Amino acid sequence: MIALPSANYEGAEGDFTRDEFLAEFAYRYKAGQHAVWFGSTGRGKTTLLGKTLAMPGMPKSDGLITIQLGPDAALAHLGKPVKSWPPPSLVLDAMRMDHRDRGVPLVRRYQPLPKKPSDFITIRRQASRILLWMFGQKNFTIVIPDLQVVTDPGMMGLGKEVDQLIITIRKRGGAAFLDAHAPRWIPSSCKDNVQHLVVWPTRNEDAIKSLGRLIGVDWRIISNLFRSMHYHDALWVDVTADEFFIVRRK
Numbered sequence: 001m002i003a004l005p006s007a008n009y010e011g012a013e014g015d016f017t018r019d020e021f022l023a024e025f026a027y028r029y030k031a032g033q034h035a036v037w038f039g040s041t042g043r044g045k046t047t048l049l050g051k052t053l054a055m056p057g058m059p060k061s062d063g064l065i066t067i068q069l070g071p072d073a074a075l076a077h078l079g080k081p082v083k084s085w086p087p088p089s090l091v092l093d094a095m096r097m098d099h100r101d102r103g104v105p106l107v108r109r110y111q112p113l114p115k116k117p118s119d120f121i122t123i124r125r126q127a128s129r130i131l132l133w134m135f136g137q138k139n140f141t142i143v144i145p146d147l148q149v150v151t152d153p154g155m156m157g158l159g160k161e162v163d164q165l166i167i168t169i170r171k172r173g174g175a176a177f178l179d180a181h182a183p184r185w186i187p188s189s190c191k192d193n194v195q196h197l198v199v200w201p202t203r204n205e206d207a208i209k210s211l212g213r214l215i216g217v218d219w220r221i222i223s224n225l226f227r228s229m230h231y232h233d234a235l236w237v238d239v240t241a242d243e244f245f246i247v248r249r250k
């Protein structure tokens, strides 16, 4: 462990620069673990997600598929965009074999951009097809930035499907990386039993209290830490190791 003991941050194990975090996270992250990023829009969730998943050896599975609303510069380096997923099974088998031979993960992004409300019907169907396919996967990673876009009834309305999927693949060793604004927005399966939490500071007391419960740390400690942190700094909780660290913006 390369955590630096820090006298300044009561309760935290230490702090990392962003690069140190990326290296340490990729080192600690085990295949099949679930990770959730919490923070309001603009904090840098997707940026950090994109950098984490691009670390050497990540993802620790055959590949990954994202469900995201429209292209996001923070994820553009992760594989190729697709109009739908999965491809016919013969094609997929060939792709998987080819990627395995080359030792390169199969990385794809489903990133539809709705132009009118009715587009949500098609997008919902396609996203639901990806979730359904993930049910059968042991060795694949699902990435959903802005999880509430997929789960909210007003958007794709796939909360129940995501809930079922997360519980199921957690048991079978399928990996998930999710990002969301706050715990109350997302299905309970997505925040319980996760191995890694990364949270950005918030002043919302309700959010801090539920983060405290999730992390298992007195919310007042978290509130104090948040007050001492910069806008783009985050807190990383390695739940399995029962440790948490500050992740500096740079």
Ligand SMILES: Nc1ncnc2c1ncn2[C@@H]1O[C@H](COP(=O)(O)OP(=O)(O)O)[C@@H](O)[C@H]1O
Residues within 6 Å of the ligand: 039, 040, 041, 042, 043, 044, 045, 046, 047, 048, 074, 232, 248, 249, 250
């Ligand atoms: N550590 C950082 N330091 C400075 N700017 C950052 C940092 N992380 C992200 N940003 C910038 O903040 C903006 C929002 O980042 P993004 O990852 O899209 O946030 P989110 O997904 O939380 O909405 C982007 O312009 C990004 O370049």
Ligand SMILES: [Mg+2]
Residues within 6 Å of the ligand: 045, 046, 047, 145, 146
């Ligand atoms: Mg984002």
